Amino acid sequence: EMLEKGGYDHFMLKEIYEQPRSIRDCMRGRIYPEDGTVQLGGIKEFADKLKNIDRIIIVACGTSWHAGLVGEYLIEEYARIPVEVEYASEFRYRNPIITEKDVVIAISQSGETADTMAAIEMAKEKGATIFGVCNVVGSSIPRLTHAGVYTHAGPEIGVASTKAFTAQVTVLTLMAFYMAQQKGTIANSKLVELLTELDCIPDKIHKALLSNDVIKSIAEKFKDSRNCLFLGRGSGFPVALEGALKLKEISYIHAEGYPAAEMKHGPIALIDEEMPVVVIATKNSSYEKVISNIQEVKARKGVVIAIVTEGDTEVKKMADYCIEIPDADEAFLPLLATIPLQLLSYHIAVMRGCNVDQPRNLAKSVTVE
Numbered sequence: 088e089m090l091e092k093g094g095y096d097h098f099m100l101k102e103i104y105e106q107p108r109s110i111r112d113c114m115r116g117r118i119y120p121e122d123g124t125v126q127l128g129g130i131k132e133f134a135d136k137l138k139n140i141d142r143i144i145i146v147a148c149g150t151s152w153h154a155g156l157v158g159e160y161l162i163e164e165y166a167r168i169p170v171e172v173e174y175a176s177e178f179r180y181r182n183p184i185i186t187e188k189d190v191v192i193a194i195s196q197s198g199e200t201a202d203t204m205a206a207i208e209m210a211k212e213k214g215a216t217i218f219g220v221c222n223v224v225g226s227s228i229p230r231l232t233h234a235g236v237y238t239h240a241g242p243e244i245g246v247a248s249t250k251a252f253t254a255q256v257t258v259l260t261l262m263a264f265y266m267a268q269q270k271g272t273i274a275n276s277k278l279v280e281l282l283t284e285l286d287c288i289p290d291k292i293h294k295a296l297l298s299n300d301v302i303k304s305i306a307e308k309f310k311d312s313r314n315c316l317f318l319g320r321g322s323g324f325p326v327a328l329e330g331a332l333k334l335k336e337i338s339y340i341h342a343e344g345y346p347a348a349e350m351k352h353g354p355i356a357l358i359d360e361e362m363p364v365v366v367i368a369t370k371n372s373s374y375e376k377v378i379s380n381i382q383e384v385k386a387r388k389g390v391v392i393a394i395v396t397e398g399d400t401e402v403k404k405m406a407d408y409c410i411e412i413p414d415a416d417e418a419f420l421p422l423l424a425t426i427p428l429q430l431l432s433y434h435i436a437v438m439r440g441c442n443v444d445q446p447r448n449l450a451k452s453v454t455v456e
């Protein structure tokens with residue numbers, strides 16, 4: 088087993104460190120930065136249909152649902168197609184309104200999640216076109232869908248999803264750009280710029296992983312916390328949700344992800360000197376707003392751990408701890424900001440003596456309802 092773990096203590100850590108490579112694999116043959124084009128062979132036959140769709144519905148569970156939320160931001164931003172993101176388990180029982188003009192994207196690492204499969208079957212009966220975003224080649228979901236894009240992250244053994252999540256986000260980013268390209272909602276020059284940058288994301292993830300020691304020392308400080316709040320805005324919000332899910336899954340610390348501005352409507356009541364608050368505070372369009380949210384937390388004596396852009400000075404003045412990630416276009420923020428949160432959860436869980444690869448009560452894939 089040690090051999091399978093490639094010298095790492097746990098599969099989860101190995102899979103976290105595999106991300107520069109898994110994301111590279113996921114993009115291989117799909118992006119052409121020089122001419123600003125994206126090619127997705129798996130959905131090519133629907134390229135024309137994508138020009139005229141009314142709406143996209145994303146269905147998924149767990150971490151895959153968080154990837155779906157990132158997809159919503161990207162598809163709406165670049166392809167200007169309205170997107171709804173649904174928990175498969177809710178969607179399937181809700182008699183939802185679906186027409187032949189809808190495209191449903193089902194996201195699933197395993198390709199075997201029972202609720203996601205049932206949601207697909209229902210949407211298919213109502214005439215929607217179904218795309219899959221799956222990791223396991225030849226699993227059940229790719230066989231149920233009309234078309235799809237594999238994430239090619241390689242086998243994920245750790246129950247808590249890491250590299251499969253970032254690969255899902257990568258595929259959804261590619262899909263957003265692909266749809267934008269088909270619809271003409273993006274200038275080719277912009278696509279050249281974005282794809283050139285996307286091509287460098289694996290290297291930037293490698294760089295983000297170099298903060299491991301800093302993150303480990305922060306984990307030491309918070310390993311005995313009972314609660315933890317994660318805040319983000321825009322596409323930093325699904326990153327916050329995913330950060331909280333990771334922490335609760337493997338360390339059993341109660342954690343909640345919240346849109347930073349929504350904090351005032353509830354979680355702020357919980358903040359005191361015992362409450363660590365992880366904030367996605369990178370330099371992007373919501374930077375100033377996030378800074379005022381940090382001030383609100385500090386005013387209530389909360390302890391702030393901020394994920395910041397390399398070279399940041401403003402947040403550093405306020406936050407108790409900072410973890411830097413490389414600068415990147417806002418489109419790629421979720422890919423980078425996720426990395427330190429995975430490492431933070433990992434180290435906290437190890438320090439608490441938890442079984443990180445097989446957390447209690449959780450299954451890698453939920454094949455029953």
Ligand code: G6P
Pocket residue numbers: 148149150151194195196197198199200203246247248449450451452453
């Ligand atoms: C389980 C796993 C999660 C996963 C979720 C959805 O809860 O523990 O890591 O995100 O199922 O699984 P899927 O294979 O459909 O992505």
